[in-house]
Amino acid sequence: MKCLILPSIGEHLINLARKLGQTWYMVGSVIFWLFRSKLEFRQIVKQTTRIGVDSVSVTTLTSLFTGMVLALQSGYSSKSLFNEPLYVGSVVGFSLVKELGPVLTAIVVAGRAGAAVTAEIGTMKVTEQIDALYTLGTNPSRYLLIPRYFAFMIALPLLTVFSDFIGITGGFIVSVVKLRVASSVYWDDIFMYMEIKNFMHGFIKSFFFAFIIATVSCYKGLHTEGGAQGVGMATTESVVSSMVLIMAVDYFVSALLVSIGIT
Amino acid sequence: MIEIRNLVKKYSGKTILGGINLDIKDGEIFSLLGPSGTGKSTFLKSIIGLVKPDGGSIKIDGADITKTFGEFEIQKIRKNFGYLFQEGALFDSLNVWENVAFGLRYLTDIKESEYLKTAGEKLELVGLKNSENLKISELSGGMKKRVALARAIAANPKYLLYDEPTTGLDPVTAETVSELIKEMSKKLKVTSISVTHDVKLALEISDRIALLNEGGFACLGTPEEIKNSKNGIVKEFIENSICRK
Ligand SMILES: Nc1ncnc2c1ncn2[C@@H]1O[C@H](COP(=O)(O)OP(=O)(O)OP(=O)(O)O)[C@@H](O)[C@H]1O
Ligand SMILES: [Mg+2]
Numbered sequence: 001m002k003c004l005i006l007p008s009i010g011e012h013l014i015n016l017a018r019k020l021g022q023t024w025y026m027v028g029s030v031i032f033w034l035f036r037s038k039l040e041f042r043q044i045v046k047q048t049t050r051i052g053v054d055s056v057s058v059t060t061l062t063s064l065f066t067g068m069v070l071a072l073q074s075g076y077s078s079k080s081l082f083n084e085p086l087y088v089g090s091v092v093g094f095s096l097v098k099e100l101g102p103v104l105t106a107i108v109v110a111g112r113a114g115a116a117v118t119a120e121i122g123t124m125k126v127t128e129q130i131d132a133l134y135t136l137g138t139n140p141s142r143y144l145l146i147p148r149y150f151a152f153m154i155a156l157p158l159l160t161v162f163s164d165f166i167g168i169t170g171g172f173i174v175s176v177v178k179l180r181v182a183s184s185v186y187w188d189d190i191f192m193y194m195e196i197k198n199f200m201h202g203f204i205k206s207f208f209f210a211f212i213i214a215t216v217s218c219y220k221g222l223h224t225e226g227g228a229q230g231v232g233m234a235t236t237e238s239v240v241s242s243m244v245l246i247m248a249v250d251y252f253v254s255a256l257l258v259s260i261g262i263t
Numbered sequence: 264m265i266e267i268r269n270l271v272k273k274y275s276g277k278t279i280l281g282g283i284n285l286d287i288k289d290g291e292i293f294s295l296l297g298p299s300g301t302g303k304s305t306f307l308k309s310i311i312g313l314v315k316p317d318g319g320s321i322k323i324d325g326a327d328i329t330k331t332f333g334e335f336e337i338q339k340i341r342k343n344f345g346y347l348f349q350e351g352a353l354f355d356s357l358n359v360w361e362n363v364a365f366g367l368r369y370l371t372d373i374k375e376s377e378y379l380k381t382a383g384e385k386l387e388l389v390g391l392k393n394s395e396n397l398k399i400s401e402l403s404g405g406m407k408k409r410v411a412l413a414r415a416i417a418a419n420p421k422y423l424l425y426d427e428p429t430t431g432l433d434p435v436t437a438e439t440v441s442e443l444i445k446e447m448s449k450k451l452k453v454t455s456i457s458v459t460h461d462v463k464l465a466l467e468i469s470d471r472i473a474l475l476n477e478g479g480f481a482c483l484g485t486p487e488e489i490k491n492s493k494n495g496i497v498k499e500f501i502e503n504s505i506c507r508k
Contacts, residue, residue: 029334032334033334036335120356124354127350127352127355128348128350128352129352129353129354129355131308131313131348131352132346132348132352132353132354134311134312134313134338134341135311135313135341135344135345135346135366135415136365136366136369136370136414136418137338137341137342137366137368137369137370137418138366138368138369139334139338141334
């Protein structure tokens, strides 16, 4: 047993170390070219719109229903305790703005746009289009990665704010129509207790998530091997890795932000 | 001037290139023949640093690309090259003329307003007049090859590397392409290295020809020397392909 397990653990560790090294190298190359080449504005605009357009409908639906179910659950919970729905707006607002807005949006974007980026770059890799970039005086960092990093860093925070707004609206609809909360009470619950730093907490996190999605989706694309099947595998791996990393990083960044007073 | 010394490349323990030595003079047309899977594409990619060899050196005008690691420095060396990929490697997110003009931004001082015109000229050279606005998915195999060729020559590079320039083309178009390679070499002093199965093309255009087999050159010489070679593999290769033509 021993002699079977140890080498396999070792192999996994070596693999992990190599992947981390390659990722670090890729991020380094992106930073290197960021300062040594003209920005491809056309590409940045194109990619940002694509990511935005790709994700906006799913984001709308996800956050609308999340806001609605939050209002419903918190409303009925407090009804069973206090006989009336209390602080529905606060529960919806805090949960969305600090956690669910940024995290759910990031997961939607990873599933839609992140997957698309991996598939696109992966296809370019297996059809030698990446090599062709090198022979035409540029390189994937300049032409593909930097515009996509920018696109995710611009689109995801915007989508997060949008999703906060839609989610709170969803909560509002359920509160007023189903729970019979007065609309002024709902808004007061939100604006009396919530501060700008609560919003910033989620907003700042969305930049970290954007960085994760960009890094994972580009990395998986650039290291695709083995034709169409390879592209399929890379795409799946990209989405799964992004999601797991988003969840993990969410905890640590939240803890960090709380510790410096952005709660 | 390209100086290749003792070039070695292995894939998972298997030796593909086993210590190749070759000098290519400026303006020379060099052709590499060889059976499928012997490492011709690997050889061509090593020259431009897309494949990292396991040993040896490749000096391009004195700069050893195998020992250049900075991305900036390696890009500087690559700027002297045009490369035709075996499968074309066209960008399918762009249309035909955008593909051809792609490198102009990075490799030349041509103004952006001139790109379309330049691309049109290059497309005409490869016999694809008026196809600027086609999508890549609308092209036939042979058309793709020629668009890729137009893209490789667009920035007037000093060195041109062709991976099978005539494969998939009809005899008449193949003739146009071989004329084009010859002409660029004679008029613009371009150094050409072509990898090919097309023995007729190689004999027609080359100053020197080599036959790659089992990791080394089975022979290396002028077209005349190749034709009259006594080497068994070379004879077999030449005779078989001429008979089939
Ligand atoms: N990335 C790679 N990983 C592993 N083996 C490879 C890789 N690329 C090429 N090979 C192997 O190296 C050998 C040479 O490949 P190469 O593409 O250079 O051949 P070629 O001479 O260009 O063939 P063809 O005429 O069919 O294009 C082949 O046996 C191939 O299987
Ligand atoms: Mg080949």
